[in-house]
Amino acid sequence: MQKKKNVLLLCLSPVSINGEEYTYFYLDGGNVYQVRGFMTNEAPAKSVIERLHRDGGKRLDKIVLISSQTTRGKIIDYKKNKDPSEQESGSIKDKIVSLGKDLEQITHLEYYEEVVNAFAVNIDEGYREKPISYNIVPIPDKAEPNEVARAAVEAADYVMMQGNDVDLYIDYNGGPRNVAFMVLSISNLMKIREVNTKEIMSMNFDNPGKNGIPIQRMASIFECVDLVAGINEYVNYGRVKVLKNYFKDSEDERIHEILSAMEEFSNYLQLCRTRDVLNYKQNLKEKLQEYLDNTQTNPGTDTRDVLFSYVVKDILAGYRDLLDGDMPEVIKWCVEKDFIQQALTFYTDRMPIYFWDSGIFHPSKEEDERYNAFLKEYKQSCRKQFNKEYGNYNKHYCWMAKYIINVGINEFPEGKMSKGTGRNMSIKDIFKNEFDMVSSGELMKAERLAETFMEYMKAGRVDSVVSKPELKKILIEYNLIKPQRNNANHASDDQTGRGNGLGYKETCRLLYQAADRIQKVLK
Structure with a gap:
């Protein structure tokens, strides 16, 4: 039948x-x-x-x-x-x-x-x-x-x-x-x-x-209409289904290998696996560039094969900031493509590492020695707990996201930490409405956490290549963004089902502002 x-x-x-x-x-x-x-x-x-x-x-x-x-x-x-x-x-x-x-x-x-x-x-x-x-x-x-x-x-x-x-x-x-x-x-x-x-x-x-x-x-x-749709789907949404269907009959194995690599990369991106994205992006870029270089000297004869070089050029252009950019560029790219969960994850998981590596917020020589001694002692005394809390994470990430706020703060003598400024002005007025997308309560909480980090600088335990006023704003933004990522992961845990945190537009603004500030202070 x-x-x-x-x-x-x-x-x-x-x-x-x-x-x-x-x-x-x-x-x-x-x-x-x-x-x-x-x-x-x-x-x-x-x-x-x-x-x-x-x-x-x-x-x-x-x-x-x-x-x-x-x-x-x-x-x-x-x-x-x-x-x-x-x-x-x-x-x-x-x-x-x-x-x-x-x-x-x-x-x-x-x-x-x-x-x-x-x-x-x-x-x-x-x-x-x-x-x-x-x-x-x-x-x-x-x-x-x-x-x-x-x-x-x-x-x-x-x-x-x-x-x-x-x-x-x-x-x-x-x-x-x-x-x-x-x-x-x-x-x-x-x-x-x-x-x-x-x-x-x-x-x-x-x-x-x-x-x-x-x-x-x-x-x-x-079917060039499909080709355009496929490029748009991958560049803007990270999906490769249309492109794979368009090139399914191609006899060029390189095309199928590249499409598989693109799919694997986009899967990492969709799943917010930031480490895999960063580890794999160079591999994808090299595959794309190698194909482009080869086709310039050995152009294909099949219509689809000839058009694939156009696809590669568009992917390289559309993914340029993700493939070549530093962390602020990656985050801005994610925001522009509406990959907001990915932007939140990159910011909270990778920005502490970027702060250390770029010199924005990194330990002094003595602090680094103190931190290494802590890690060594903790690993020897309680290996299982150490692996759970530190061993499975990046060392630079753990210093800012775990050590400072959970361990290092307790090393300060009692009374040495700041207790607040006792200011009378509105906190939003102080920052000239740079943070008008969040509530005063959220901003005050983020500022208190930022002050904790700033105390490390006052104590000589942190070095920074940026001015203190700008560093404080960067730290405030970090402490505003981090809970937004947690809220996104548990969006409806409250009894109303509405969830907490910023709205979509406000989250986008905050992420873009934070990434843009970092780029400007490092120029």
């Missing part, structure tokens, strides 16, 4: 009584096959019927036609016709008579149906008992854009009436170009419903060969 339904979609062209019968040819399995026809749309339909029949006796189930007022009218009335009495033998006039139809009454649409049905029966007698079904979508001769869109949508509905599992063949020759292009656009939308555009056909009338006018398969060219 045939599972897939085969449907041909086209916009019908008129036929002239004084038109010639042309010979067309197409390639199938390395062989040349010829068909003949007076009407532009005849040859594509005949070629599909033949090819399906050779492929295990498959059949064309339905033809969906967009038909203008002219093509629904009589052939005899077509404005390009000459006096029928001037027609020579072997003309379409004889063809109409051979079909048993009245030359004075037959329409362009009826002619198409009659000639296609007769051809189908000649190929397979099964079409006599179960003929091809037709769905006609009417459209005015000079259709407005909204009428073109409605016709294309109606045609798509007819295609999908066959069920979801459809192989769609598109004849791109007939009708106005705007209608034909709209049909192609709608066919891309139909892919969402599992309608597979099997083939897009066009005739090259300008370059006939010895076998006739070629019926060209244009799918790989028109």
Whole structure:
């Protein structure tokens, strides 16, 4: 039992009584096959019927036609016709008579149906008992854009009436170009419903060969729409599904290896595995650049292979800040791409490391020695607990995120830590509304935590390459962002189900502001 339904979609062209019968040819399995026809749309339909029949006796189930007022009218009335009495033998006039139809009454649409049905029966007698079904979508001769869109949508509905599992063949020759292009656009939308555009056909009338006018398969060219969509999907959403589907038939193993590498990298990004993203990004960049360098000296011959170099250039451009940038650039890139959870994770997990490495907030020589001694003693005395709290994390991260606030603070003599400034001004006024996206309570809490870190600097245990006022703002931002990451991970733990923390826009602003500040102070 045939599972897939085969449907041909086209916009019908008129036929002239004084038109010639042309010979067309197409390639199938390395062989040349010829068909003949007076009407532009005849040859594509005949070629599909033949090819399906050779492929295990498959059949064309339905033809969906967009038909203008002219093509629904009589052939005899077509404005390009000459006096029928001037027609020579072997003309379409004889063809109409051979079909048993009245030359004075037959329409362009009826002619198409009659000639296609007769051809189908000649190929397979099964079409006599179960003929091809037709769905006609009417459209005015000079259709407005909204009428073109409605016709294309109606045609798509007819295609999908066959069920979801459809192989769609598109004849791109007939009708106005705007209608034909709209049909192609709608066919891309139909892919969402599992309608597979099997083939897009066009005739090259300008370059006939010895076998006739070629019926060209244009799918790989028109699928550039998919290519653009695939690049957009990966650059903006980190997904590779469309690109993998577009290049699935490529014989270039390098392309499949790169797509797999892109998918693995994007999976790390989607899962917020910051360590894996940072460890793997150089590998991905090298694969992309190597392919680009190779194709400049050895360009491919397949259409898709040639286009993949375009994909690589766009990925390298779209991912530039993520692949080449430092941590502030990575965070800003994530915010710009709406990867907010990823930006929060990068900031809270990797920024303490970046603070140390860049000199923004790093231990003095004596503090580093004290910290190393603590780690060594803790590991020797309680290895299991040490591994849980410190051993599985980056050493630089643990110093700021764990050691200072949990251990180091207890080493200060009692009374040496600041107890607050006793200020009378609003805390938001003090910072000139730089933190107006958060509440006063959140800002005060973050400032108190920042003061704890600043005490380390006052005690000579921390060095910094930035000024104290800017360092304090950086530390406030860090202590504002860190709880937002925790809130995002446990967004609905409260009884109301609403969760806590900043809104989406405020979180984006805070992240971008924090990353931007770090870039500026390090210039």
